Amino acid sequence: MDSTxxxxxxxxVSKTFRLGRxxxxxxxxxxxxxxxxxxxAIVGPSGSGKTTLAHIIGGLTRPDEGEVHINGTILRRSDRxxxxxxxxxxxxxxxxxxxxxHYSALENVSIPLVVAGVGRRERKQRxxxxxKLVGLEAQAKQRAETLSGGQRQRVSIARALVxxxxxxxxxxxxxxxxSVRGQxxxxxxxxxxxxxxxxxxxxxxxxxxxxxxxxxxxxxDGQLRTGAADA
Amino acid sequence: MRSxxxxxxxxxxxxxQKVRSGLxxxxxxxxxxxxxxxxxxxxxxxxxxxxxxAPDEALSSIVVTSNKTSANVSLFGSVQEAxxxxxxxxxxxxxxxxxxxxxxxxxxxxxxxxFQKFNVAGADKTFVAQAQGVxxxxxxxxxxxxxxxxxxxxxxxxxxxxxxxxxxIADPSAAIGKQITFTTQNGYRGDGAHIPGALATKQQxxxxxxxxxxxxxxxxxxxxxxxxxxxxxxxxxWARKVRTAQTSPTEKTDQLAQDGxxxxxxxxxxxxxxxxxxxxxxxxxxxxxxTRALVxxxxxxxxxxxxxLGSVALxxxxxxxxxxxxxxxxxxxxxxxxxxxxxxCGARRGTIAGMFLxxxxxxxxxxxxxxxxxxxxxxxxxxxxxAQILQAQGLAIIDIATAxxxxxxxxxxxATLFAVVAGLYxxxxxxxxxxxxxxxxx
Numbered sequence: 001m002d003s004t005x006x007x008x009x010x011x012x013v014s015k016t017f018r019l020g021r022x023x024x025x026x027x028x029x030x031x032x033x034x035x036x037x038x039x040x041a042i043v044g045p046s047g048s049g050k051t052t053l054a055h056i057i058g059g060l061t062r063p064d065e066g067e068v069h070i071n072g073t074i075l076r077r078s079d080r081x082x083x084x085x086x087x088x089x090x091x092x093x094x095x096x097x098x099x100x101x102h103y104s105a106l107e108n109v110s111i112p113l114v115v116a117g118v119g120r121r122e123r124k125q126r127x128x129x130x131x132k133l134v135g136l137e138a139q140a141k142q143r144a145e146t147l148s149g150g151q152r153q154r155v156s157i158a159r160a161l162v163x164x165x166x167x168x169x170x171x172x173x174x175x176x177x178x179s180v181r182g183q184x185x186x187x188x189x190x191x192x193x194x195x196x197x198x199x200x201x202x203x204x205x206x207x208x209x210x211x212x213x214x215x216x217x218x219x220x221d222g223q224l225r226t227g228a229a230d231a
Numbered sequence: 232m233r234s235x236x237x238x239x240x241x242x243x244x245x246x247x248q249k250v251r252s253g254l255x256x257x258x259x260x261x262x263x264x265x266x267x268x269x270x271x272x273x274x275x276x277x278x279x280x281x282x283x284x285a286p287d288e289a290l291s292s293i294v295v296t297s298n299k300t301s302a303n304v305s306l307f308g309s310v311q312e313a314x315x316x317x318x319x320x321x322x323x324x325x326x327x328x329x330x331x332x333x334x335x336x337x338x339x340x341x342x343x344x345x346f347q348k349f350n351v352a353g354a355d356k357t358f359v360a361q362a363q364g365v366x367x368x369x370x371x372x373x374x375x376x377x378x379x380x381x382x383x384x385x386x387x388x389x390x391x392x393x394x395x396x397x398x399x400i401a402d403p404s405a406a407i408g409k410q411i412t413f414t415t416q417n418g419y420r421g422d423g424a425h426i427p428g429a430l431a432t433k434q435q436x437x438x439x440x441x442x443x444x445x446x447x448x449x450x451x452x453x454x455x456x457x458x459x460x461x462x463x464x465x466x467x468x469w470a471r472k473v474r475t476a477q478t479s480p481t482e483k484t485d486q487l488a489q490d491g492x493x494x495x496x497x498x499x500x501x502x503x504x505x506x507x508x509x510x511x512x513x514x515x516x517x518x519x520x521x522t523r524a525l526v527x528x529x530x531x532x533x534x535x536x537x538x539x540l541g542s543v544a545l546x547x548x549x550x551x552x553x554x555x556x557x558x559x560x561x562x563x564x565x566x567x568x569x570x571x572x573x574x575x576c577g578a579r580r581g582t583i584a585g586m587f588l589x590x591x592x593x594x595x596x597x598x599x600x601x602x603x604x605x606x607x608x609x610x611x612x613x614x615x616x617x618a619q620i621l622q623a624q625g626l627a628i629i630d631i632a633t634a635x636x637x638x639x640x641x642x643x644x645x646a647t648l649f650a651v652v653a654g655l656y657x658x659x660x661x662x663x664x665x666x667x668x669x670x671x672x673x
Contacts, residue, residue: 051671055670098670117233
């Protein structure tokens with residue numbers, strides 16, 4: 001496989017958490033390649049390490065061992081590098097949406113722009129553009145806590161996209177939605193890959209949803225059983 | 232992240248918990264009120280010392296006394312020992328003092344014990360006389376109206392300024408020329424006494440011994456505020472005559488010559504000369520009290536008070552700061568999700584710490600502003616009340632509490648600084664939160 005077309009490459013990545021006196025090996029020596037514009041589903045039972053793996057890919061947690069390469073360059077472990085990566089190159093979508101309830105939809109979408117130091121006027125324009133893209137322009141000033149589940153997830157998607165990321169990490173994005181709304185979100189993720197060439201990694205335990213992905217990676221006991229794509 | 236955005240985020244989070252933020256601000260405000268009020272009282276005391284006790288000319292003067300113990304000025308009183316050395320203050324003393332280098336002038340003072348009371352024409356009040364005989368112009372007496380004495384034995388008086396209020400005289404120059412009547416002790420035998428002749432009856436003698444004498448003089452000057460503000464000064468030679476008693480038809484006793492002067496006021500060439508001149512006077516065996524030494528002791532006392540009061544205020548501020556630590560730690564705990572979201576959106580640890588420090592600073596700033604405003608107002612209120620009390624007792628009005636702008640601004644800055652320092656640990660805790668764990672657990 002040609003490594004230059006890889007959007008994400010993980011080499012022997014491991015992550016261990018301490019739980020009291022015991023250690024939990026959440027991810028053990030995982031190697032994985034994901035192509036640019038690919039929709040990858042990570043599936044596996046609870047506690048298999050799929051969310052931890054997604055967080056490592058998204059730069060939200062540092063691996064104890066191994067390397068993460070993004071578009072051919074190694075992802076450094078410093079707070080500065082990881083924060084810049086999360087702000088400019090990766091976007092997150094969470095099962096429980098990850099919105100600040102007391103902020104309006106517009107303000108929630110603006111958070112990555114505030115962090116980047118974008119001016120007030122420009123960030124309003126950009127946030128509105130992405131709220132319009134997900135069909136929520138009319139709800140821009142509405143507080144997040146007053147929106148429905150589907151609307152909240154669309155705000156979450158708008159926020160993930162607002163900095164034009166190369167990668168979207170979606171952790172159980174349909175977990176809190178009904179099947180119709182869940183399918184809508186899946187369609188959005190598909191479109192992001194197909195139309196904008198964004199690499200999407202989504203975590204799910206729903207195999208039916210996973211089948212809509214380009215590839216399925218199976219996690220069990222912190223290890224990748226299938227779907228490593230010849231890492 | 233921009234500075235204004237830090238403020239915006241802090242405002243959003245603080246207003247979410249209005250009651251808690253309000254109580255934290257209140258605790259800081261109370262501490263700042265204590266700080267400003269105590270500091271204002273301490274400052275007011277220092278200013279009162281420098282303005283009331285230490286005018287420029289007073290700082291150059293030394294009061295020489297016959298008793299050496301009087302040199303040991305103590306704010307808590309002094310103990311006079313039975314075998315204290317005393318030296319009579321007389322003409323020789325004047326010559327000795329004049330020979331000391333650095334002395335500009337030497338002016339003797341004689342307490343006129345014979346004058347017991349006085350009253351001023353046009354006023355129905357009688358005052359207890361604290362009359363002192365001084366040389367013409369007093370050499371060290373500053374007048375707010377009038378001139379010095381016209382002659383060394385003239386029946387004239389310089390009245391202390393503090394009496395004017397009780398006499399109902401607002402303009403000191405209005406008192407010039409008024410008649411002052413001194414009432415002597417019973418059986419007075421000095422100048423102006425009507426002593427029965429050799430042929431007087433026992434009844435006439437008894438009547439004389441039980442009757443005071445009224446002696447009149449005219450007011451020629453009003454002394455300024457300071458050490459002479461509650462005294463009545465008369466010319467030295469007249470004082471000598473008053474103190475010279477006709478003890479028999481042929482014999483007179485000069486009690487001033489016998490007892491010596493009550494004190495000698497020494498004026499040095501400059502305040503800097505006070506210390507060496509004091510040492511020289513001490514070497515001669517006289518007691519001495521200088522305004523400078525008194526001011527130094529009072530300033531020293533005031534500085535100690537400043538530190539004590541300041542420490543009390545700082546402890547109060549420290550207690551309020553602990554409240555901020557507690558509030559901020561609770562906020563960090565409650566805002567774990569907020570921290571996780573901001574971190575997922577790319578906020579660095581420093582950015583998160585900054586958010587919490589700005590929240591702490593805003594609490595400190597608000598507490599400081601509210602506290603300093605109340606403290607400033609309270610200082611004014613204290614002055615108003617104290618002025619009423621002083622006025623009722625006929626005392627000179629002084630500002631007991633002074634809260635200048637720099638004190639208010641400094642207190643606000645200090646409250647903010649304490650709040651920021653108190654916010655350091657919670658901010659560090661917030662910055663150390665693992666976003667992966669936070670977002671994994673929601």
